[in-house]
Amino acid sequence: LVNSIENLISKFRNKEKQQVQNGGIMKVSVVGGGAGGVEIAFSLQYRLEQERQALGLPESMKAQITLICSSVLLSSSTSQAQTIFRRLASERDSCMQIVEGDRVVQVLPDRSLVLASGRVLPSQDEVLWCTQAGAAPWLAGTGLPTDAMGFLAVDEYLRSDGGPAEVFAAGDVASCTPYPRPKAGVYAVRQGPPLAYNLRASLTGEPLRPFIPQTTNLSLLTTGERYCVGTKGWLTLEGKWLWSYKDYIDRTFMHKYGEGLIDMQDKMMKAAERHSSASSEPPSAYQAAGVEALTLFAESKMRCGGCGSKVGSDVLSRVLSRLRQEGLMSGSSNDRQSLPGDSGNRDDSAIVIGLDDPDDAALVRPPPPGSLLIHTVDFFRTFCSDPFIFGKIAANHALGDCYAMGGQPSTALAMTVVPLAAEGKMEEELFQMMAGASQIISEAGCQIVGGHTVEGEEASLGFTINGVVQETDVMRKSGLRSDQALVLTKALGTGTIMAAAMKGRAKGRWVVGALSSMQQSSKAAAHILQLHGSSSCTDVTGFGLVGHLAEMVKASQVRVEIDMAKIPVLQGAYECLKAGQLSSMHKNNATAVSVVSNFESELRFDERWPILVDPQTAGGMLAGVPLDQADICVESLRAAGYADAVVIGFVTSHDEDYGSQEHSQIQHETSNRGRRKSVENAITVKTTCV
Template identity: 35%
Template sequence: MLTPSATQDLIMVGGGHSHALALRMLAMKPVPGLRLTLVSPDSLSAYSGMLPGLVAGHYRLEETHIDLQRLCQATGTRFIRARAVRLKPEQRRLYLDDGTHLEYDLVSLDVGATPNLTAVPGAEQHAVAVKPVADFHRRWQALRDELAERDRPAAITVVGGGAGGTEMALAVAHALGDRADVSLVTAGALLPGFPAGVRRRMTRRLAARGVTLHSHTPVRQVQAQRLLSDDRELPHDFLLWCTGVRAASWLSDSGLPCDDQGFVRVNDTLQSPADARVFAAGDCAAFPGDLPKAGVYAVRQAKILTRNLAAAAQGQPLEPYRPQRRFLSLLSAGGRDAVGSRGGGPALAGGWVWRWKDRLDRDFMDKFDRRLPRMDAAARAGAPDDTLHCAGCGAKVGAQSLSEALAALDPVIREDIEAGVDHADDAAVIRWPADQRLVQSLDYFPAFVDEPYLFGRIAALHSLSDLFAMNAAPHSALATVCMPRHHPRLQSRDLHRLMAGALKELNAARCTLVGGHTIEGPQMAAGFTVNGAAPPADLWHKSGARPGDVLILTKSLGTGIQLAGLMHDLSRGPWLDATLDSMLRSNGLARDAMAPLAPNACTDITGFGLLGHLLELCEQSNLDARLDLDGLSLLPGTEELVARGVMSTLKPANDQVLTRCEHRDIADDDPRLAAATDPQTSGGLLFSVDPGLRDAALAALTQAGVKAAVIGEMSVKDHKALTCITLNRNAPC
């Protein structure tokens, strides 16, 4: 992943409409030297205009969400899947829920707003907020499954008579039909601020759908199965909260000027009046004149936000944002029906209005799908010194950048290390016990993601995996790191994040970082020489498998296919999330669970793929193996990517192992066969276990939180192929 040089960091917090559009525009007209980073807790960002249609069943989940992973890949933006928890403008630092922080030169906030459940006693305990949408959608799906088994209608109550609540009540009524009695409760009149014609038409549609409207009914308290108002009690089995909004608490805790609801105040250039380096847009911004929280403003703000971020980075004048006075408002009415108006004009209603709204919504989402801009590294040109850069002196990273990056890191300290990273000596000095064996391994590879903290964690885990596969206790590590050619300030930030990620995993494994080497290059890369210790009798080898042993594999397959899909812009955010989560699970958990059971043989599954490493185990143990494809677990999306011809560049070389295998009655394009030769990064462990310990091994792994499955067995070497691949355990070889 080639990285153009940069001199400034722009951190964009939140994947709202303004930021999504701004990333497209910044990609089409990049700012030299400006590096973009998007921070979001989820890879999918909901488009609010299509949420009622999702609930009503008109759209699939992926049609209503912007894939932020894919957007960032296409626009050359670093993506960090984390939640912001603190902002310190005076230090230009953003703190994340993973315990790390980001330093910025400019920061833009577009984190939206959530329904305020704290305003009414009991609402936090008993109501379901419609945002964040990911949480709401899971609850909604669970409700639908529950109602399918219910023998009487459920009482579904929606609180909030604004546009969101009214659309939600109609969507729920359409989706559930006679399985639910839907009520809409509002403290005042229905749809305040909308033209009378729109209110009348939506009221009629509520009645036609059987939705009971309780207007002028403020909710005073929420209990487990009822709402309490001034003069009545309303029962509910499922309560949706669509009224009142609040800001994330960390916005007001930042010390920036905020309004009474905690939203960041901005001036007409969308900057904080207290700090010109801080921008905000969308619902989290409090614009002069109390601008309503509406998506139409966020969409229009994107253009000015983009221009002003670029101008601020280049020291140019900024432009004012002028909110539109008239705009089109279209409300979904449950079925393929909608009601709307423009600027308070006459109301429009009917199926043709819904088709109009559907066309506008799909056109907006198409900007992040088929019309997504694709910018290569050259188009995202960096600083003008990219073309000529001295690589003398070992191409080392500058001493100041290095010392700044390492200053705040805290490696675990072992008593048997006499000189390590905290000394100025030329090499590490380690005392080694006489009764232990030194187990040593080295891994190094270029980054496949441009987020240093994430890559540092995966690089460390991948390197440690060889020690875990031999049942050695990690002891110490040396780092080899290549950093892209950025301004020294940015290099220091990146190196700190990479090493912080690596130390998170090294420290968890009680492995001390004792030193390393850093260089500059065109792309980020990292690796570790790791040292482990074990008594000779405790070591696991590939040569100990026995006939009849069951083969147990941890982790799902397909990381190479998934990363190839990412490079070809065919991956999807949820697929990549699952892939990265798998890579981030330490094999130390599986090693610890299996150590008391003393497996006969073990290997980790990395670059040669499952079949390649199984072949090594067969050759070292002088046995054959039987692999059952039905036992293999594939990462989400892997089958679809294989069907589209996606493969890792190393896979053709790995496929040579198939000449050593019998695989009759298995199609050449079977995705499980493709996954079996797919090179893995930070893959799982493959154990050869006595059949009598099969259930105990699976139970121990499950208790440790390790996903594992029996995928075959070892057999006496009595046929020409080392591995027999079958569709299931009972199929003949």
């Protein structure tokens, strides 16, 4: 059973490989004879047949698709459309079978399907369920009026029908009592504008506008091979030209949620600016929202700078209290409870005065003899809509420098910027950011002992991290040696993917992958690198892989080579690079390619090389590891959850002339003439700040 598109694609790719290896016939059943089930069944049969032909497999290995309908095929469509799809199925050389008027009552362990009629469909490779919409169970517990199928009942104004007047609902979660319609997207999307209007009208006391849906809708169903069947009321058509029309409609609709969404946001911002400059009166929505909203509108005209920009103490106190109640933070020398995720090596006894104490600064005991203090800071503005995830990433990013030095973080100071909003909203955003960050910092064996929070235009977060390292355990950028391999612990690509996401041009699974990578701590990775003899390490962040490698190369006075084929890359990163979705740091980072010995001879001819200068957020560790330990080190990293860890290159020789003035001048001139020109030719695109 498959419950997500991403799983569906990966499952079928694996199944295809297995079928080719085993020489068997792939059998798939699609349960549900509505529009969705029909499109999936026909498209799947076409796709699998194309794959068979491309692989040169015999006709005896054609996939078998069974479409199971509890009533008649496409029961809500025209009889002509039903006839057309039955004909099309029969034309596919017995590869498609349609079962009508029967339903699945049991799925056996071997995926055999037992039908209500008693018929049994033998073991299926996959069973896809595409049945009619069902109401979410939680709706029954809301106390709101529902229809016979459990959907929220709304009136012609999309307002709860018989329920509270301030409750509105639209889309598949609701059923419009005066105008019952099928659960089709064409009706749901058209409820958006009247819903937005009625929400504002409800706040301002203006009359509501009714939503009167169309009586019929245009239905365009693809058969897979760029052929389409369309219905509108009693009219039924088919043909290739209809597929082109459907493709145009679909792409236009999806554009609204990609590039079009960014354009719409820009238009809304400009409209708001025009209203603000044209009138000093608050918008009607502010007036209707009450005193707090009107006060906020008036105060937003001029906000104080300096220390007057701090977030109020009441908000801070409530946030800290909530963090402690959630078990995410301890703050004073008298508050030493064990926190979730504590690594067990946090020395709270070193903190004399902490977060809960009323003093102006924290007091921390110095480390024992033989230890050194590490001090580092990182800070940046938000780039994702979830403040909790942003907090986790910001903390991970800040901790990376301490790990790269071989240290154990001990205390942290938070620097937070929260956008001006109603007090409750500011409190919640601050809490979510700090909750995510506190979770990561606690897991690191570190403790937040203070900070500073101010108002600003957009959310930003950073940390000053203080750590401890034994003098004998320090990993420095100057420690690369000619007998070492270059080990990278995480895949590259967060910069280009998030730049694309800001313009609505990144696929959801690419963004999810990038955010997941940024939330993975490098603590265990740094420890594993140390255990395998690493003498030089850095975390790959804003300057990109090559930018941070350049710092190591220059400090160590060595030469390095990179194997482009071994570079791990996040899913979607190359697609974003090819589309020109680059960060504003990209071009400056690219001047560092001169430190890679084989760039001119090899890498510059590889179209993938710009990933080497992609700025990373909370990137992985890059370290020099002895050659005889490199493979074992990579195996240990992968076992610890760093699935993309790999040897990406080698330190080839010691360069005694690297630090000389003459050599440095040659490097500088070369980089800023020939190489920079090639860089600029390769990256002449619009940039997005990330």
